Structures are given as structure tokens and as C-alpha cells.
Amino acid sequence: MTISPSTQGQMSYDPRERAAILREVEARFAPEDQVLRDCVAHMEHPGGQISPSQGKLFQVLALTCGARKILEIGAYAGYSGVWLGRALPPEGKLISLEIDPHYAEIAKATFAAAGLSGCAEVRVGAALDLLPELVSEAPFDMIFLDADKINNSRYLEWALTLSRPGALIIADNIVRHGRTYQNPPPDASSAGAAEYTRKILEHPRLVSAALLNDDIYNGIDGFSISVVK
Ligand SMILES: C[S@@+](CC[C@H](N)C(=O)[O-])C[C@H]1O[C@@H](n2cnc3c(N)ncnc32)[C@H](O)[C@@H]1O
Numbered sequence: 684m685t686i687s688p689s690t691q692g693q694m695s696y697d698p699r700e701r702a703a704i705l706r707e708v709e710a711r712f713a714p715e716d717q718v719l720r721d722c723v724a725h726m727e728h729p730g731g732q733i734s735p736s737q738g739k740l741f742q743v744l745a746l747t748c749g750a751r752k753i754l755e756i757g758a759y760a761g762y763s764g765v766w767l768g769r770a771l772p773p774e775g776k777l778i779s780l781e782i783d784p785h786y787a788e789i790a791k792a793t794f795a796a797a798g799l800s801g802c803a804e805v806r807v808g809a810a811l812d813l814l815p816e817l818v819s820e821a822p823f824d825m826i827f828l829d830a831d832k833i834n835n836s837r838y839l840e841w842a843l844t845l846s847r848p849g850a851l852i853i854a855d856n857i858v859r860h861g862r863t864y865q866n867p868p869p870d871a872s873s874a875g876a877a878e879y880t881r882k883i884l885e886h887p888r889l890v891s892a893a894l895l896n897d898d899i900y901n902g903i904d905g906f907s908i909s910v911v912k
Pocket of ligand 1: 731732733756757758759761763764780783808809810811829830831
């Protein structure tokens, strides 16, 4: 890839050049293997998954907090689950909750293709029904919220119940092109994200940061990373 001299040192970029730079960074730091490429290729709604850079960052974070047990709410086709599952030690466990039985089957097949069937499990049902069953399997070291944003505050309460000090709670799609910050937010998912954001910033047991995803996939969105004190 060549970066034209006209843009060097400047703060504005041609959109195509910007996309090329992002792709180059992604290709170097977060290349997808055939399993991940196949997972995306077979998706009914491509773009519903996290980005490769996000997946790689989640792996780094999982390794940083020594994650042995990871909980994911919202499996979809298993794309993020593969990134997360690959950060686990051999005796580790990923439990991914998915309300749609059809997607759950696809996620299971993706985990099998990735060689993760032994450690990555998909449980089918509404997360709020399944979460109480996880108390006996807690604590989790990392919890990724990526399902129906309207319930994120309730998932946060469960995440706090099911996690240990030092655990990470990550929530995707908290910016939603800025709709989260409109007053009032224009849709239920943005309202859910706004409430979730307020709660993690006010919570005495959480220290939180947000990262923007101004990417070639979904425009400006972002995700929060909270550590449990
Ligand atoms: C954005 S997708 C998840 C993407 C996935 N984490 C990834 O990055 O590859 C959201 C998923 O959450 C599921 N979902 C929505 N509401 C849910 C609920 N109440 N309980 C469990 N899963 C739910 C949807 O069916 C969908 O598959």
C-alpha cells in the first residue's frame, strides 16, 4: 500500500485512502483465517459481527486478565466467539448465549470448525432466562454483551453478579452513530445504550473506557470496556 505524500501529516483523509489504511492495519494485526472468513461468508446479515480488530483486541484483553471463563451474550454466527475462544487456555470455557435456535446451530458449527467444540458452548434461549442458571458456574473473568441493547442494563446487573474483581465487562454498540447521545435517544436500542453508559460511568465498582469503531464496517460506533474493582 502507498500513502500519497499529499496526505502525510494532514488531519483529513480521502475516504478511500482512510479505508485502505484501516484495512492495512487490520490485515497486519488481525488477519482472519479460513474459519473466520467462512463464518462471515455464510452470515445472513454480514456486519452483525464485531470487526477483526475488535476480535483481536478482545483476545489481548482476555489474555491480559487471565481469562479462563468467558461469557458472551449474543452468539450470532459465532464470529466473536471464535476470537474469544482462541484466547482461552486448554482448560478454559466459553459460554455463548443465543436466543435464535437457527443462529445457535450456525455458531456451534463455527466453533466446531475452529476446533473449539471442547471449550466453547452455545446455550439457546433468552439471555435473561439463561443467566440465573450460570450462578453455579461463576465467576467469569470476561463478559461480552452483544445481544439486544434494550436489556443491557439488566445484563450489566447479571455481569456484576457473575464476575470477579478484575474481570472485564465489554458492551458493543454503545455509540450508535451518536444516537445514544441524543436527548432523548431516537430508538429503543440507543436508549438502552444510553442507560447502560450512564450506569457503568456511575457504578462504584466499575472503571470504564470507550473505544470508537470509526471503521470500514459500520460507521461510527463504539464499545465500552469496564473493569470490575
Ligand atoms: C449483534 S449479534 C451478535 C454478534 C456476535 N457477538 C459477533 O460479534 O459475532 C446479536 C445476537 O444476539 C441475539 N439476541 C438478541 N436478543 C437476545 C436475547 N434476549 N438473548 C440472547 N440472544 C439474543 C441475536 O439473535 C443475535 O444473534
